[in-house]
Amino acid sequence: MNDSIKPDDIDPVIHERVRLAIVSALAVAPEMSFNELKSTLGLSDGNLSAHATSLQKAGYIEIAKSFKGRRPYTALRLTAVGQEAFRRYVETLRKIIEKGTQTMDEPK
Amino acid sequence: MDHDEAQVRMQEIQRIMERATLWTILPGTSAITGGLMVLGGCLVSYLMFRSVKDPSFAPIDFASLLDLSLNGQIAFCVMWFLIGVGGIVAEIHFAQLQARRQGISPKGRSARLAFFSLTPSVVIAMVLTVKFLAPTNLRSQEIQYIAPVWMMLYGTGVYTAGLFSVRAPRTLGKAFIAAGVASIGFFQQYGVITAALSFGLFHIAFGLYVIGKRGAGLAT
Numbered sequence: 001m002n003d004s005i006k007p008d009d010i011d012p013v014i015h016e017r018v019r020l021a022i023v024s025a026l027a028v029a030p031e032m033s034f035n036e037l038k039s040t041l042g043l044s045d046g047n048l049s050a051h052a053t054s055l056q057k058a059g060y061i062e063i064a065k066s067f068k069g070r071r072p073y074t075a076l077r078l079t080a081v082g083q084e085a086f087r088r089y090v091e092t093l094r095k096i097i098e099k100g101t102q103t104m105d106e107p108k
Numbered sequence: 109m110d111h112d113e114a115q116v117r118m119q120e121i122q123r124i125m126e127r128a129t130l131w132t133i134l135p136g137t138s139a140i141t142g143g144l145m146v147l148g149g150c151l152v153s154y155l156m157f158r159s160v161k162d163p164s165f166a167p168i169d170f171a172s173l174l175d176l177s178l179n180g181q182i183a184f185c186v187m188w189f190l191i192g193v194g195g196i197v198a199e200i201h202f203a204q205l206q207a208r209r210q211g212i213s214p215k216g217r218s219a220r221l222a223f224f225s226l227t228p229s230v231v232i233a234m235v236l237t238v239k240f241l242a243p244t245n246l247r248s249q250e251i252q253y254i255a256p257v258w259m260m261l262y263g264t265g266v267y268t269a270g271l272f273s274v275r276a277p278r279t280l281g282k283a284f285i286a287a288g289v290a291s292i293g294f295f296q297q298y299g300v301i302t303a304a305l306s307f308g309l310f311h312i313a314f315g316l317y318v319i320g321k322r323g324a325g326l327a328t
Contacts, residue, residue, distance in 0.1 A: 010109060017120075020117070020120070020121065021120070021124050024120075024121045024124040024125050024128070025124050025125070025127070025128035026128075027125065028125045028128050029128045032128070035275060036275060036276075039275050040124075040127055040128055041124065041127075090118075090121065093109075093114045093117055093118050093121075094118075096109060096110070096111060096114035097111060097114050097115055097118065099111070100110070100111025100112075100114070100115075101111070
């Protein structure tokens with residue numbers, strides 16, 4: 001098995017810090033509202049909105065808009081594609097860490 | 109990306125997951141169980157107070173404790189102590205169970221921060237309760253303070269713990285603080301009712317909200 005890490009292995013959509021934070025939160029919470037996600041990650045409306053749209057365009061998250069009573073409600077969920085992309089990203093990080101640790105352990 | 113950056117990224121992912129998880133491991137059923145236990149405790153308190161032959165206080169006033177016999181007073185205190193301990197044990201147990209089910213450490217940084225945020229106010233409330241119930245110092249007004257003091261301090265703890273999670277626990281904390289302020293300001297003599305409304309119904313409502321939000325499968 002070839003364990004070498006190529007630049008293409010790092011998903012540029014998830015690699016961005018805010019988008020990684022959104023995907024990480026949604027990876028453990030099946031669904032979060034826009035406001036929950038905003039307060040959990042300490043983001044502004046505009047920032048969260050812009051990055052959530054990018055993730056939606058990539059097919060990584062679903063954004064469902066509805067009303068709760070008379071108030072608009074936005075729910076965000078990770079799609080199967082998003083879950084797989086997140087899993088791959090974490091796996092890549094693990095490989096980089098393991099490789100780095102092995103390099104540090106090797107006698108010079 | 110080098111080794112150090114990858115490690116920082118991993119830590120960041122872990123921190124965010126813990127933060128989001130703190131919400132998902134909130135066990136709805138244990139909140140409801142705790143709420144029902146408090147409602148039961150309030151009902152038993154009411155029945156104990158009502159059984160007094162020559163009452164000086166109304167049966168919905170915790171100061172009625174003064175009307176009880178010594179054995180009655182001890183039974184009353186033991187009952188509330190057990191309800192408190194039972195509620196905390198159930199909460200911790202169910203949260204751990206839920207975390208394990210989701211494959212997450214229940215002792216993560218966010219969970220520890222939340223725990224340590226809640227602890228000081230609960231300890232202060234306990235100290236004040238012991239002070240208010242000291243046999244040499246047993247006075248009606250101080251007994252009446254116990255329920256509102258618990259509401260305000262518990263609310264403060266829940267609010268602070270909620271700072272490491274999402275909005276729902278903070279809302280619960282604010283509701284407790286508001287209930288405590290109203291209770292100490294205007295409803296001191298209605299302690300049994302205000303305790304039932306806050307510690308009983310607020311917890312039940314919160315538990316139902318968590319279950320509704322995350323689905324019965326997630327709310328142990």
